[in-house]
Amino acid sequence: MKKTALLASALALAIPGSAATRDPIAPLFAPDQGDTRAVLLLVDGRPVAKRYAAGYSDANRFISWSMAKSVTALLVGELVADGKLQLDAPAPVAEWRDDARRNITLRQLLHMSSGLRHIEVGQPIESSDTNQVLFVGGTQDMAARAIARPLAFRPGTHFNYDSLTSIILAEIVTRALTDSRDPRVRARAYRDFAEQRLFRPAGVTSAFLEFDGSGTQVGGSLIHMSLDDWGRMGRLLVDGKGPDGTQIVAPDWLAFLKTPAPTNPHYGGHVWLSPNGLVSMRGHLGQFVFTGAKGGHSVVLVRLGNTREDRLESVTPLYERIAQAALPAG
Structure with missing residues (x-):
């Protein structure tokens, strides 16, 4: 009282x-x-x-839009904890190996400072790179379109909010989980990983993830959950612990997410500060x-x-x- x-x-x-x-x-x-x-x-x-x-009621799932980016970052952190990804190593994107993009790190992707050319909100709105990929010509393989973009800046020097970067991160997670190119296998691997490492331990039961035609999770925009489950995701951002006190997200990963990016003091690792x-x-x-x-x-x-x-x-x-x-x- x-x-x-x-x-x-x-x-x-x-x-x-x-x-x-x-x-x-x-x-x-x-x-x-x-x-x-x-x-x-x-x-x-x-x-x-x-x-x-x-x-509206407890029966509804609510769309994330860009809140999905933070969920994607939490999944990346699980693979970093497993030793399958390294924060400051070149991002494991085979398509970048033979040009200057090979220097882009996972940290820079999470900080939205990859240097990749991007227009998040164009004029008119339908000209936005994100809208073109999500809703017009990229729906069958969003990651391919996102990965194919050239550099506009040297990596790590400019902040540029970029929903396609989050799709690249989701693709990196998928490739770390399976070598399959079958969209159903890829989507299942990602969904199972998210359930086992994040949602189930956190008590989240309503999560619905959307995937493109190649089985890549639309990691910058499209996750649906109930109101209570979005609250449970918020609890994870506080201390990384589930309802029973189990540590789900490593403290050092949470600390990274909450540390301001060198290119933007109001942005961390796919979360806002x-x-x-x-x-x-x-x-x-x-x-x-x-x-x-x-x-x-x-x-x-x-x-x-x-x-x-x-x-x-x-x-x-x-x-x-x-x-x-x-x-x-x-």
Whole structure:
């Protein structure tokens, strides 16, 4: 009861004039927040608040969009822990062996600083490299299109947000798991690995992964999970532990993910970093999983919905304030 009262007080201070004392996540369903569909707030691993918009429930899976990138990074970390991949070795992409791209490292791919030519959001929008590959001409073999791009910059010198880089990482994971070129075998190997090493130990039961025609997971954009399971993924970002305390993600890998990239202080290893210490998965149209830890306490705030991209910059600080205020002092 004492913790609940302290939380309500902190939220009221963070969001003056709101209904935070009664419902800490009510502000996220205000009309100016766009189409908020589901919100979950966990403090110290326990649900403090949970709410759905009309028409949504525990029965729904919600699309990740770019939150999938963080899941891909966690899977890469499992293979690094196994010794099958090396963070600072040249990325194991055979197609790059005979040109300057052979110097691109796994670290640079995870930091979005590979130097590969890319336009994430073009004008008009359909001209975007990502949209062309995901929805137009690359659906049968997205990794081939992503890998074939030439260098625009020397690797490690420029930050360029790039959803196709995450597809390359998913392809690297797949190649580490199987030599098969059969799309069904490749997809099964990836899905089984994700289930065994990440989802099942974390208690995630609803994950649905999408694959292209060659069996490559669309690792930058297309994973679906329930609201509660996105909360469980957020818990993994806090300390890498499952519900029973088992260490799923190695502490050194989590530390790498949360360390700012040399080319962007707000980005780590496929996760976003806030000045106030929060770490987040972020996806198109306002998919968010904010996480934080302080003094032995933790917070996870999940927001799923459909907010116009040109409004996200103005509404995102509210999510960060709620997450930060919900973090108990300690």
